[in-house]
Amino acid sequence: MLLTTVVLVLREMLEAALIVSVLLGWSVLHGRSRRWIGVALVTGIAGAAVYAVNAAAVSEWFDYVGMEVVNAAMQFAVCTALLVLAARPAARAATWPMLVAVSLAVVREGFEILLYLSGFVADRGAWSTVALGSALGAGIGISAGALLFYLVVGLRRVRALRVAELLIALFAGNMAAQGVLLLIQADWIPGGVQVWNTAGLLAEDSVLGQLLYALIGYEATPSIWQVTAYAGVFCLLFVFFLRRPTRADGNGSGP
Amino acid sequence: MRKLLGVFGAICGATAVLAGPPEFQLEIRDHLFFPAELVVPANTKVRLLVINADPTAEEFESYELNREKIIPGGRKAVVFIGPLAPGEYPFFGEFFPKTAQGKVIAR
Numbered sequence: 157m158l159l160t161t162v163v164l165v166l167r168e169m170l171e172a173a174l175i176v177s178v179l180l181g182w183s184v185l186h187g188r189s190r191r192w193i194g195v196a197l198v199t200g201i202a203g204a205a206v207y208a209v210n211a212a213a214v215s216e217w218f219d220y221v222g223m224e225v226v227n228a229a230m231q232f233a234v235c236t237a238l239l240v241l242a243a244r245p246a247a248r249a250a251t252w253p254m255l256v257a258v259s260l261a262v263v264r265e266g267f268e269i270l271l272y273l274s275g276f277v278a279d280r281g282a283w284s285t286v287a288l289g290s291a292l293g294a295g296i297g298i299s300a301g302a303l304l305f306y307l308v309v310g311l312r313r314v315r316a317l318r319v320a321e322l323l324i325a326l327f328a329g330n331m332a333a334q335g336v337l338l339l340i341q342a343d344w345i346p347g348g349v350q351v352w353n354t355a356g357l358l359a360e361d362s363v364l365g366q367l368l369y370a371l372i373g374y375e376a377t378p379s380i381w382q383v384t385a386y387a388g389v390f391c392l393l394f395v396f397f398l399r400r401p402t403r404a405d406g407n408g409s410g411p
Numbered sequence: 412m413r414k415l416l417g418v419f420g421a422i423c424g425a426t427a428v429l430a431g432p433p434e435f436q437l438e439i440r441d442h443l444f445f446p447a448e449l450v451v452p453a454n455t456k457v458r459l460l461v462i463n464a465d466p467t468a469e470e471f472e473s474y475e476l477n478r479e480k481i482i483p484g485g486r487k488a489v490v491f492i493g494p495l496a497p498g499e500y501p502f503f504g505e506f507f508p509k510t511a512q513g514k515v516i517a518r
Binding site: 157160164211212215216219220221223224268271272274275278337340341342343347355359360361375376377378379 | 432456458460466467468470474475477478480481482483484485486487488489490491493494505506507508509
């Protein structure tokens with residue numbers, strides 16, 4: 157049970173920690189206050205609690221695929237927030253898209269951890285093991301996030317911005333692909349053909365597979381629609397980021 | 412005649428929608444899946460109704476099926492899977508993976 161808890165909490169934490177550290181790095185690089193992150197985390201955790209309390213009801217919406225629809229909507233909202241962030245060079249340091257992206261990411265991942273933990277409320281004998289496992293999983297997840305944050309902000313500014321842009325574009329593509337997969341699972345959109353099968357080469361349940369899943373959304377057997385959504389959003393963000401701020405935007409990394 | 416064909420078409424369409432993909436049931440009890448081996452038709456999309464009879468939440472997860480879904484305690488939920496090539500597709504409960512193990516067999 158200890159290992160199960162560590163792995164489960166860590167898996168959820170990694171994905172949230174990634175976007176938190178990259179966007180936090182992003183606002184530091186743009187010389188903004190980091191205060192928004194506190195608001196985003198508190199909002200996200202509160203949202204996760206509300207979602208967990210209402211999970212049973214949501215689950216039965218839309219003929220028992222309510223969670224897929226709600227989760228997909230959240231993934232697409234994160235995606236949209238990141239597109240807004242990148243779309244106008246002048247607005248690249250706006251805090252509200254980052255606030256939306258981080259709080260929704262925390263709702264999604266936090267809700268799953270809370271539902272898992274709720275299973276042990278009545279089982280007093282398991283409390284210490286589950287608490288230790290959660291602390292370990294959360295600790296490793298937060299450390300990984302901190303490492304990434306310092307790696308990004310530690311680079312020279314221009315290179316740091318490029319790395320952050322790349323990570324944001326990958327993350328947004330991943331969110332789009334996950335949203336599409338959820339709608340396929342709910343039968344709201346057709347499954348489409350499987351583009352590749354690399355399960356033999358790199359299994360999704362291997363350590364590297366799990367890590368790559370959290371970092372870039374690695375899938376061993378993706379559908380054509382997942383790949384299309386991923387590539388589409390990634391390229392769109394990439395093109396947006398290529399548009400550099402000019403001095404007229406008043407927010408440039410100008411001279 | 413065209414009107415008649417139209418009516419016929421509408422009835423066929425409505426039947427197809429109402430019939431939908433074939434449904435299969437899976438129950439979670441004491442952190443175990445029943446049946447642990449679920450046989451489904453190959454190359455057909457299937458509606459999998461998962462009934463969680465436990466008071467605790469469980470997450471139906473399968474790397475092979477590319478599916479991941481939480482079912483709150485005492486509730487049921489639907490997962491669409493396939494169309495699958497003939498073969499075996501293991502799944503497990505992510506919250507209680509030691510006991511909650513099973514596989515879908517597509518024939």
